[in-house]
Amino acid sequence: MNLEQNYQNNNPWPARDEQQVLFILDVRNSTEEQILRGWINHHGTRDNNAFDAPQVCIDLKDERTGFDSGQLVMSLALPDDTIITPLRVVWTDAEGSAITLGRLRYLVTGDPRKPSARRARTIAEEHPERVHLVAGTPDTVANLRQRFEAHHRVEDESAQEEFANFVARQAAVVLDISERQVRGGRYKVPRHVAATIMANGDYNREVQRLADEQGRSKQELLKEAAGYMKEMVSTPSSFWLDVYARFNTFCLGLGYEEEIVYDQAAVERLRQTVRNNPAMLLWTHKTYLDGMVVPKVMYDNDFPMPHMFGGANLNFPGLGHLLHRAGAIFIKRSFQDNELYKLTLRYYIGYLMEKRFPMNWAFEGTRSRMGKLMPPRYGLLKYVLEACYETDARNIHIIPISISYDIIRDVEEYATEQTGRGKGAESLKWFIGYVRSLARPMGKVYMDVGEPVILSRAPEPGDNLALSKIAFEVAVEANHVTPITFPSLVTMSLLGAAPKALTEEEVINDLNALLHWAETRNLRISEDFNRSFADQMEGLLGIMIDENIVTRYDEGPEVVYGIGLNQHPVASYYRNTVIHFFVNKAIIELALLKASEQSEQDALQAFWSEVDHLRDLFKFEFFYAPSEEFHQQIRDEISRYSPEWEEVLGQGSAGFGAMLNNMTPLVAHVTLLTYAEAYSVVASMLARKEPFESLEEDECVNEALTYGRQAYLQRRISSESSIGKLLFKNGYKMLQSRNLTEGGRESLKAERLDLARELRELLRRIDIIRAIGVANRNAAP
Known part of the structure; x- marks a missing residue:
C-alpha cells in the first residue's frame, strides 16, 4: 500500500x-x-x-x-x-x-x-x-x-x-x-452512553435504593432500565446524520426557498455558547418542520448534533428509525409514576449536559394552533434542570429560538381542528402524505436566536415557582426575537379592514405605517423583509392569493385586496405570529377611550384601572412583563404620542380625540377583537345558566362551538376566527379565575350577567376604535 x-x-x-x-x-x-x-x-x-x-x-x-x-x-x-x-x-x-x-x-x-x-x-x-x-x-x-x-x-x-x-x-x-x-464538528456524537450510565456508581446506588423500596432485586431493575435505555437513548452515526441532513434539506426545499434566513453572527455566538456551557435550545413550535430547521442550520454550520426530544407518537417505522439515529430522544408521553424511568432519563440527560451535547425541543410542547406563542410546558424543562441539579452543572444557558415561516402548510389543518374536528393519528402513511403536501411555494423560513436565560445553577427539584419564572423568561425572549414578516403585516392590515377590501395603495399605506411603528421601537423585523411593497404584490402576496388566504379583484377601476372567503381563521394565524408586539398599544387605546368617558378628575385613575383590568382579562393569552415594568412600558409607549399625556387625558373626549388621531396605526380592533368576541361567547353562554349549575371545561368548549356559530350567523361576532377550541379553553380559564364556573351561591347569576355586559361593553369600545381607524384611513391623502 x-x-x-x-x-x-x-x-x-x-x-x-x-x-x-x-x-x-x-x-x-x-x-x-x-x-x-x-x-x-x-x-x-x-x-x-x-x-x-x-x-x-x-x-x-x-x-x-x-x-x-x-x-x-x-x-x-x-x-x-x-x-x-x-x-x-x-x-x-x-x-x-x-x-x-x-x-x-x-x-x-x-x-x-x-x-x-x-x-x-x-x-x-x-x-x-x-x-x-x-x-x-x-x-x-x-x-x-x-x-x-x-x-x-x-x-x-x-x-x-x-x-x-x-x-x-x-x-x-x-x-x-x-x-x-x-x-468536522458536526460529527460529534455521544458514544457508549448506555454502558457508561449502567457502570456509573451513583446510578447503581440509586437503582439499589429503588430496589429496596419496591422489594425487587437490583438486577431485575437494571434489566428493566436497559430496556428503557434502548428505547430512549439515541444512537447517532455520521452516516445517518448525513442522511437526516439531506432529508431535512429535501423536505424544507419542497416548498421553501433554499436558504434559511438567519443572522450568521448570532449563530457564531451560539456556537461559542454551546461549546463552553451546558445548553438547551428551546424553539417555538408552529409546524412539524420546526424540528428540521434547527438541525439543518446546525449541520450547515458544522455544529455538534443537537439532541431533540420527541414524543413516542413519532417513533413509527421509517421516520422513527431515521430520527433515532440522528439524535432524537423518544420519551413516553406519561411516566410520572415510573420512578425507574425518571431516574434513567435524568441520568441520561445529565450525561449529555456534562459532555456538552446541546439539547433542543419545542418548549410549548405542541404546535401553536393560533400562531401566537403557546404557554410553555414544564415537563421536559423540569427533568433537564433536575438532571443539571443532580450533576451540579453551572452556568446553564437556555437559549430561545424563534422559527417562523412566510406560509405554513399546517394552518388549514389547525383551522379545521379549532372547529372541533379531530386530528388524524401520525403514521408512516400520514407522514408520506404530509411531505407530499409540502410541494407548493410557501416563501421563506426564518430562524432567530434570542439572548440566553442564564442560570448560575439549576433550581432545587420541586421549586415550581422558579421553574415557571425561567419558562416565562424564555417565552418573553422568544417573542422578542420573533421577526415581523410580510405575511404577518399584510394579514394584520386586511383583517383590520375586514369585511371591507383595500386598494393596493391603502394596503401599502397600512404596511408603511405598521413598519414605521415597529422600526421606531426597534422591534425584530426580518432581515429579508422587502420594503418594496409594490414588488411584493406579485411575489409573496401572489403565493397568499394562490393559497386563497387573500383574494384579489382586478376587474374594477382599481385593484382591491381582502381576506379570502372563510379564510379569517387562517389569516388570523399569520397575524397572531406578531400580535404580541401590539398588545400594549391596543390596551392603551382601549384604556384611553374608557378614560375619556369618565369625568375629568377621574380620567387618570380610570385609565390605569382599565390598563390593569385588560391585562388581567387577557392574561391567559399573552405574556406580560411584571407589573411595575409593564406600567413603565405603558408610560413609555403613550409618551411617544404626547409627553404631557396625563394632562391631555384630563381634557376629556377632546383630549382623547387629539391623542388617538396621533396614534396611527390603531390596532385594538385587529389585536384584541378575536379574543374579546370569544370570551363574550363563553360569558354569554354561562349567563344563560342557573346559579346552581356548574360548568366544566369540555362542556364549555363544546357548547361554545355551537353557540359561537349561532352568534356569528346572527353577526353578534364579526368573524369565524373568533370561534375555536383554544380560544374557548382560555375563555373558560378566565371564567374560572373569576370563580364563575362552580355553581352554588345565589349571587352567581348577577355576577355572570355582569361579566357578559362587561365584555359587550369592551366590544363596543373596540368597534369605536375600528371606526376611528376607518375614518383616519379615509381621511388620509
Whole structure:
C-alpha cells in the first residue's frame, strides 16, 4: 500500500522517558489493522525504540455488541505508568464534501467512510489522500484507574473487566475528538452512553435504593432500565446524520426557498455558547418542520448534533428509525409514576449536559394552533434542570429560538381542528402524505436566536415557582426575537379592514405605517423583509392569493385586496405570529377611550384601572412583563404620542380625540377583537345558566362551538376566527379565575350577567376604535 507519505506526516508514539507504551488499535477489518501496525513499526524502527509496545485490536465503534475486551484486560496488568495510546484510520469520501454524503445508495454499496477490507486496500493503494491516521490523547494506566474508581461501581468479580471497558470507552472518546479535526464538528456524537450510565456508581446506588423500596432485586431493575435505555437513548452515526441532513434539506426545499434566513453572527455566538456551557435550545413550535430547521442550520454550520426530544407518537417505522439515529430522544408521553424511568432519563440527560451535547425541543410542547406563542410546558424543562441539579452543572444557558415561516402548510389543518374536528393519528402513511403536501411555494423560513436565560445553577427539584419564572423568561425572549414578516403585516392590515377590501395603495399605506411603528421601537423585523411593497404584490402576496388566504379583484377601476372567503381563521394565524408586539398599544387605546368617558378628575385613575383590568382579562393569552415594568412600558409607549399625556387625558373626549388621531396605526380592533368576541361567547353562554349549575371545561368548549356559530350567523361576532377550541379553553380559564364556573351561591347569576355586559361593553369600545381607524384611513391623502 502506498502510504509512505501518510506515515511520515505524524508519529503515533507518545513522548516518554522509559515508560512502557500500550497501543489500542481501533480496527474494523484486517486492512485497517495492517495500516496501523505499519504506522507504529515505521516510527518504531526509525526512532530505535528499545522494546516493542503491546498492541490490542478492538472495534470501538460497534456500540450494539459491546467490546471484546479480553485482550485489553490482560494488557492492563502492565505497570501503572504505562502510557495508553489509541490509534484509528479515518477514511474520507472521494468527493470530500458533506453535501454529497448521506446518500441512500450507500445502504447498498456501503458508506465510503467505512470501507470493507478489500475496498480499503484499493483506496489506500490508489487514493492514499483519503486515508488519515489519527491518534487519541494518550494517558497512563494510573490516571485512568483513578478516574474509573472515582465515578464507577467497583465489584471484585468484575472489576478488571469493568475497568477494561472503561478504558475502551475513553479511547473511543479521545479518538472521536481527533477524528473531528478531519471530518468536522458536526460529527460529534455521544458514544457508549448506555454502558457508561449502567457502570456509573451513583446510578447503581440509586437503582439499589429503588430496589429496596419496591422489594425487587437490583438486577431485575437494571434489566428493566436497559430496556428503557434502548428505547430512549439515541444512537447517532455520521452516516445517518448525513442522511437526516439531506432529508431535512429535501423536505424544507419542497416548498421553501433554499436558504434559511438567519443572522450568521448570532449563530457564531451560539456556537461559542454551546461549546463552553451546558445548553438547551428551546424553539417555538408552529409546524412539524420546526424540528428540521434547527438541525439543518446546525449541520450547515458544522455544529455538534443537537439532541431533540420527541414524543413516542413519532417513533413509527421509517421516520422513527431515521430520527433515532440522528439524535432524537423518544420519551413516553406519561411516566410520572415510573420512578425507574425518571431516574434513567435524568441520568441520561445529565450525561449529555456534562459532555456538552446541546439539547433542543419545542418548549410549548405542541404546535401553536393560533400562531401566537403557546404557554410553555414544564415537563421536559423540569427533568433537564433536575438532571443539571443532580450533576451540579453551572452556568446553564437556555437559549430561545424563534422559527417562523412566510406560509405554513399546517394552518388549514389547525383551522379545521379549532372547529372541533379531530386530528388524524401520525403514521408512516400520514407522514408520506404530509411531505407530499409540502410541494407548493410557501416563501421563506426564518430562524432567530434570542439572548440566553442564564442560570448560575439549576433550581432545587420541586421549586415550581422558579421553574415557571425561567419558562416565562424564555417565552418573553422568544417573542422578542420573533421577526415581523410580510405575511404577518399584510394579514394584520386586511383583517383590520375586514369585511371591507383595500386598494393596493391603502394596503401599502397600512404596511408603511405598521413598519414605521415597529422600526421606531426597534422591534425584530426580518432581515429579508422587502420594503418594496409594490414588488411584493406579485411575489409573496401572489403565493397568499394562490393559497386563497387573500383574494384579489382586478376587474374594477382599481385593484382591491381582502381576506379570502372563510379564510379569517387562517389569516388570523399569520397575524397572531406578531400580535404580541401590539398588545400594549391596543390596551392603551382601549384604556384611553374608557378614560375619556369618565369625568375629568377621574380620567387618570380610570385609565390605569382599565390598563390593569385588560391585562388581567387577557392574561391567559399573552405574556406580560411584571407589573411595575409593564406600567413603565405603558408610560413609555403613550409618551411617544404626547409627553404631557396625563394632562391631555384630563381634557376629556377632546383630549382623547387629539391623542388617538396621533396614534396611527390603531390596532385594538385587529389585536384584541378575536379574543374579546370569544370570551363574550363563553360569558354569554354561562349567563344563560342557573346559579346552581356548574360548568366544566369540555362542556364549555363544546357548547361554545355551537353557540359561537349561532352568534356569528346572527353577526353578534364579526368573524369565524373568533370561534375555536383554544380560544374557548382560555375563555373558560378566565371564567374560572373569576370563580364563575362552580355553581352554588345565589349571587352567581348577577355576577355572570355582569361579566357578559362587561365584555359587550369592551366590544363596543373596540368597534369605536375600528371606526376611528376607518375614518383616519379615509381621511388620509
